[in-house]
Amino acid sequence: MKQYHSTFKIYIQGIHSRTDIKRNLNTVYNSEGIEIFLENEKKTINNSDLSNLKINSYLLSWIEDNLLLLKINYKNAKFITINIDITSMKKLKNRLKTLNKKLHSSSIFLLIKITKREHILTKDIVQSIYELNDFGIKFSVDDITIRDLQMKLIKLNIFEIIKIKLSDLYKIPNKEEFIKNMNGRKKKIVVDNIENIKDANNLLCEPINYLQGNLFYNPQVISKKEINI
Numbered sequence: 001m002k003q004y005h006s007t008f009k010i011y012i013q014g015i016h017s018r019t020d021i022k023r024n025l026n027t028v029y030n031s032e033g034i035e036i037f038l039e040n041e042k043k044t045i046n047n048s049d050l051s052n053l054k055i056n057s058y059l060l061s062w063i064e065d066n067l068l069l070l071k072i073n074y075k076n077a078k079f080i081t082i083n084i085d086i087t088s089m090k091k092l093k094n095r096l097k098t099l100n101k102k103l104h105s106s107s108i109f110l111l112i113k114i115t116k117r118e119h120i121l122t123k124d125i126v127q128s129i130y131e132l133n134d135f136g137i138k139f140s141v142d143d144i145t146i147r148d149l150q151m152k153l154i155k156l157n158i159f160e161i162i163k164i165k166l167s168d169l170y171k172i173p174n175k176e177e178f179i180k181n182m183n184g185r186k187k188k189i190v191v192d193n194i195e196n197i198k199d200a201n202n203l204l205c206e207p208i209n210y211l212q213g214n215l216f217y218n219p220q221v222i223s224k225k226e227i228n229i
Contacts, residue, residue, distance in 0.1 A: 005226045007041045008055070010062060011219040012074075015081065015190060015212045018204060028217045033111070033210065034074050035081040036063060037219075052085040053092070058227055059084075060095050064102075066223075071106055081111040081140070090128045100137045111161060113142040133158045140190070146171060149178070155185070163190040166199060166213075176206075183207055 014031030028034060038059055059082060063070070070080070080103060084092060100110040112132070133139060140161035141154050145168060148154060154162050162182055169191055172178045182189055194200050194213030203211060 005228055007224060007226050008038045008058070009041065009221045010036065010038055010059070010223040010225070012036050012222050013212065013219040014217050015079075015210050016216055017210055018208070021200065021204065021211060021216075028220065029074060030076045031074070031216075032076060033079045033081060034070075034077045035212070037083055049085075049087045053088045054227060056084050056088045056092060057095075058225060060092065060099060062223060062225070064099060067102060071108075077108060079109045079111045079138070081113060083113045083115055083142070086114060086125050086129075089132070090124050093128055093132060096132055096137060097135050100132075100135065104136060109136070109138055111138045111140055113140050113163070114159070115142045129158060143192070144168070154182075154187070159187065161188045161190060163192060163212075166191055166193045166203075179206055179208065 012028060013035050014028035015033030015035055017032040020030065020032055036059070038055055063080070063082070070077075084096070089096075096110070096112070103110050114129075129139060138160050139158050140163055141148065141159050142163045144154060144162055144164050149172070169175060179189065188209040190210040190212055191203055191208055192212045194203070194211050194215045196215060200211060200215055
């Protein structure tokens, strides 16, 4: 497959706890969690396992090279969230362990989002995820849907954080029971796509752990990089 150069932007966005919001600490610089992700400027990209590995590898390299800066600028952060394609998980396993160890020394934990869940049940991927979880790396299910609830995926112990879009939260037939069930299983909920104060205030009346969205802070571009994929 032909390779090409593509420019990626590295974004950072805050994930805000109830305490952050009630104390009006709503910027990314004092949020309890930060999410770091890459976005390709081109709309059409090579989605092969090899290209995903290169992209994920660069993201880890950037975090490793800028770890001190992240600790200084986002000193209140207790966790850093990244999206690692699950097809790359096994090959990046040792690097993820190393990064988690460095973060752990500063009382920060690494949280990996699982997005492409159609691959999750392969034996190698499951083994890698459980091995990393045993090493102290935490996992979250990103953008859960009604289908995920039916598959009972989120009940797996490895998923400590459940992320759901605001619109999907209100599509759940018994929203209150869902929230109660997640809290009972000691899973934390992140509600994303919070765009206005009314939505934020409504959610603060619920036992929701974290809120995220442009109401608090738009994702910031903090770096650019051309990657040969």
